[in-house]
Amino acid sequence: MNIHTTPDGTVAPSAAALPLPLPQQLPLQPSPVSSTPLTRVSLAYVHQRFNLYLRFGQPEHTVQLDHWRRCAVFKPLATFCRVRWQANDHGTTLWQLMVLQAGTPLNTLQRLPGVRPGARLLLHTEGELKVRAVLQQIDAIEAQGIDACTVAAAYWGTLGNRLAAWTAGPSSAPLQMPAYTAERHAAALTTRDLQ
Secondary structure, three states, X not given: OOEEEOOOOOEEEOHHHOOOOOOOOOOOOOOOOOOOOOEEEEEEEEOOOEXXXXXXXXXXXXXXXXXXXXXXXXXXXXXXXXXXXXXEOOEEEEEEEEEEEEOOOOOOOEEEOOEEEEEEEEEXXXXXXXXXXXXXXXXXXXXXXXXXXXXOHHHHHHHHHHHXXXXXXXXXXOOOOOOOOHHHHHHHXXXXXXX
């Protein structure tokens, strides 16, 4: 065994005599259990000026960033609704509602302001009349005892398409919204269980 002296004067075996560690197998991809991607959604409230809030959704946890801002964190495939209301000295300037689904590593996500890394956009509408119509639909769904987070994604798409096709005006027909019934919900849950 080769022995040499270290700078502090102690005697240590040479590095050539020490056994080399065995190379470790490194995983090619991170384990899905250890690195579950979470979706972070920014929320904010400024009295009588700005309100960015969740209408429904079950975040894994919420982080209070400061007096006005917080961040909700969602697990993959969680469905939630974010509403944005904005005003100035003369009144309301913006109504916006989005129903979103948090993504998984294999999903294609849409990049949205305040949603990191992105989400699947199920419904998007703007304007007071359309946003209030969707809020009424959500109230009607919850009045039946159905959690809005479990509503079928296809329903939100249908609702969004109906809203996009509707135009307000004196000659336009009243807005007819498709109802989400308990039977439709049971069928959606059965289909989800079969997948």
